[in-house]
Amino acid sequence: MNKTGRNGGRGELLVLLEAAQSKSAHISRDTITELAESLDLSIGEVYGVASFYSFLSTKPQGRNIIRICKSLPCLLKHAQTIIDSVRQEIGILPGETTPDGRFSFELTNCIGACDKAPAMMVNSDVHGDLTPKKIAKVLQAYK
Amino acid sequence: MALLVTLNGTQVRGRPGQTILELAQENGVDIPTLCHHADLSPLGACRVCVVEVEGSRTLVGSCHTPIADGMVIHTHSPKVLESRRVIVELLLASHSGVCYMCDKANMCELRKIAAELDVGLPRFQVRKHYYPLEDVSPYIARDLTKCIMCRRCVRACNEVAKHDVFAIAYRGFDSKIVVDFDQPIDKEVCRDCGVCIPFCPTGALSQPRETKTEKKGKPLVVTS
Amino acid sequence: MPEKRVVLKNCGVIDPQDIASYLAADGFKALEKALKLHLKQVIDEVKASELRGRGGAGFPCGLKWEFASKAQGNEKYVICNADEGEVGTFKDRYILENDPFSLIEGIAIAGYAIGAKKAYIYLRAEYHFLLDLLQNAIAQAKKKGFLGHLDIEVREGAGAYVCGEESALMDSIEGKRGEVRYRPPFPPTSGLWGKPTIINNVETLTNIPRIILNGAEWFGKMGTEKSKGTKVFSVSGDVAKPGVYELVLGSPLRELVEKLAKAEKVKTVQIGGATGRIIPYAMIDASLSFESVLGAGAITVFDESRDIIDIVGKTMEFLAEESCGKCTPCREGTEVMVETMERLGRGEGLKKDIKVLEELAETMMLCSMCGLGQAAPIPVVDSLEHFRGEYENRIRQS
Incomplete structure (x- = not known):
């Protein structure tokens, strides 16, 4: 492995971090340490990359991640009522994880579903044209 | 092959590959810099060294822009000076160091440039960066409240000391120079090196204060 | 067309x-x-x-x-x-x-x-x-x-x-x-x-x-002198029919917003997303082209019930969150703009705010390292040009 190499080297860092994120719902310190060693990078360098991207998390997260879009096209279509409904449904605030580890709740920037506003992502599924009434049913599918 | 460049109205000769900053320095024109350091690779992040190049929509960073034949450069036009002032003002607005309590005092490059550009109290209202003082290491003290993200320490550590202790983490206004998992600096590799300390333009990096040594001289007595 | x-x-x-x-x-x-x-x-x-x-x-x-x-x-x-x-x-x-x-x-x-x-x-x-x-x-x-x-x-x-x-x-x-x-x-x-x-x-x-x-x-054969071909637009916001529409370049904005997307009582349109232009309804006949306004094709429509200060504030919030943080004007400038817009939103603007915003915008446009930072102040600049009164109304009178 070399530091600047294209294959298997540094160029794979983001891919490897993404893989770790999807496998264990976060990037642990052990993972960062291992990646730093195998790619011959400093821990800080790997941590710096992991902390840059908003879909990567260095803190443990729930089994399912809810991301409600808070950008203007969704806000115009009452995204706030969706945020409130999710909050009531799962009993936590944005930035938190339910005690049973089922959901993490986040607000996110434009997800490119403005034609179906208000919209949210649960894991990588996009749910659009939401109404407060639909929330419970949508979330039911995620255990 | 010499390149002909007009620098502040005067025709000068430069070499291919030379930056605008290098050409200016060679010709006795003083352009302020913060993130730039002659011993480090260029970064272009602070934008204090911007200059006007005729035909360019924006100002350009002089520390990283190579000269070209026929280039017409203004290093101190009103537009340039105003922009530099605003940039320094921005840096001061979120900087929470208090100059009269800072060890860097008159050695501080930010303070020096602010004075030269006639920047006083910043007009911008923005939250300040507050971080706890890192004084666990006996070899280096770090006060990130004074950091202006010039990354000279990161490059000095990587390129000069070859230690890779520092890295950049987070994003935007929250970006920060970190060690490992964003821990207070106290690493084996940091002992006795100290290479980065003189590279810091502000008081963010310093040698820990020796408080136990005896100070000679009379105690300060104020009499009316 | x-x-x-x-x-x-x-x-x-x-x-x-x-x-x-x-x-x-x-x-x-x-x-x-x-x-x-x-x-x-x-x-x-x-x-x-x-x-x-x-x-x-x-x-x-x-x-x-x-x-x-x-x-x-x-x-x-x-x-x-x-x-x-x-x-x-x-x-x-x-x-x-x-x-x-x-x-x-x-x-x-x-x-x-x-x-x-x-x-x-x-x-x-x-x-x-x-x-x-x-x-x-x-x-x-x-x-x-x-x-x-x-x-x-x-x-x-x-x-x-x-x-x-x-x-x-x-x-x-x-x-x-x-x-x-x-x-x-x-x-x-x-x-x-x-x-x-x-x-x-x-x-x-x-x-x-x-x-x-x-x-x-x-x-x-399609388009205008400097804008050949078609453009695909994403229309969203206060419209009855949000969606994707492809038009020949040079088509009027009105056609897209009112005829196709069925918008009514339009106050302003943001063209090109967060770093895009904010134009008032009075300019609804503008041509969609590189010569005029275009961007990447985001058309966000706001009706008369919307508040400009709020629109610009949310936009700056987005840009500050998404700034990479490398260069000073974008990293610090977007944050200053967020705080200023928030203050204006609360009706606690200071008399100097408008002038300070304009000077800051100028430097961000001239000195930022990339297109994001250079275009970040556009929402502020455009809204100050077309909706200045809404800023002035939020300045604390005392």
Whole structure:
């Protein structure tokens, strides 16, 4: 492995971090340490990359991640009522994880579903044209 | 092959590959810099060294822009000076160091440039960066409240000391120079090196204060 | 001018899962034609079409290709920018969902033209649900023997708007933080891993097969003097029919907003997302073109009930959150603007605020390192020009 190499080297860092994120719902310190060693990078360098991207998390997260879009096209279509409904449904605030580890709740920037506003992502599924009434049913599918 | 460049109205000769900053320095024109350091690779992040190049929509960073034949450069036009002032003002607005309590005092490059550009109290209202003082290491003290993200320490550590202790983490206004998992600096590799300390333009990096040594001289007595 | 489906001609017509339906719609005929031409002829055709980048910046596509083609070195790259992150934009998603094959054909032609053996599609994390579809389309094209000269790999983003900026995008593919680079050097000379690279938007590349197959002359008949062809728009906000519409360049904004998307009582339209222009209803007859207003095709409509200070405040919040943080004007400037807009929103503006905002905007536009920072103050500048009264009303009178 070399530091600047294209294959298997540094160029794979983001891919490897993404893989770790999807496998264990976060990037642990052990993972960062291992990646730093195998790619011959400093821990800080790997941590710096992991902390840059908003879909990567260095803190443990729930089994399912809810991301409600808070950008203007969704806000115009009452995204706030969706945020409130999710909050009531799962009993936590944005930035938190339910005690049973089922959901993490986040607000996110434009997800490119403005034609179906208000919209949210649960894991990588996009749910659009939401109404407060639909929330419970949508979330039911995620255990 | 010499390149002909007009620098502040005067025709000068430069070499291919030379930056605008290098050409200016060679010709006795003083352009302020913060993130730039002659011993480090260029970064272009602070934008204090911007200059006007005729035909360019924006100002350009002089520390990283190579000269070209026929280039017409203004290093101190009103537009340039105003922009530099605003940039320094921005840096001061979120900087929470208090100059009269800072060890860097008159050695501080930010303070020096602010004075030269006639920047006083910043007009911008923005939250300040507050971080706890890192004084666990006996070899280096770090006060990130004074950091202006010039990354000279990161490059000095990587390129000069070859230690890779520092890295950049987070994003935007929250970006920060970190060690490992964003821990207070106290690493084996940091002992006795100290290479980065003189590279810091502000008081963010310093040698820990020796408080136990005896100070000679009379105690300060104020009499009316 | 009515809707005209050139880029979107296959959307809703073919089966995006099945290459056979694409082949039945003249699929890969442009590539076959291009491969019989000298690469210079391909570039000349693209140059002659005067196709300009559809990602927002509008750089002439053929020129970009020519620079990369002439650059030294055997190792060159094509990158398709599918990191569609601009607020209110979803037209690339629509293209990817409905016609991934046209994009792949465009990439294959680009690869041949500049002499690249490797191409990347940088797909934003939010579009992860399209990954299988895209990879399936690549696999089918490969199986049919269309990608003998070029390996196409999909790389995923991880949630960072700034990675839609070409230099940040390249750093991200290189496994780094998505921070911008200073230029020069420009990507066609020194891009991904320092090698000559072209970076084109999804829509730009989807135009390529049409241009090669029908010719530059056909393409040049559409549009205005400096804006040839069509543009795909994403319309959202206060409209009855949000969605994706393709119009000939130079069409009036009114047609898109009122006639097609059925907006009523429009107060203002944001064109080009967070870094786009904010124009008042009085300018609704503006032409959608590079000469006038365009951006990447995001059209967000706000009706008369909306508050400008709130719109601009939310926009600045987005930009501050998404600034990479490398250069001072963008990192600090967007944050100052957020705080100022918040204060104005509470009706606690200071008398100096407007002047300070204007001076700050000027410096951000002149000195930021990339297009994001340079364009970040546009919402403030435009709204101050057209809706100054709303700012003045929020200044504390005491």
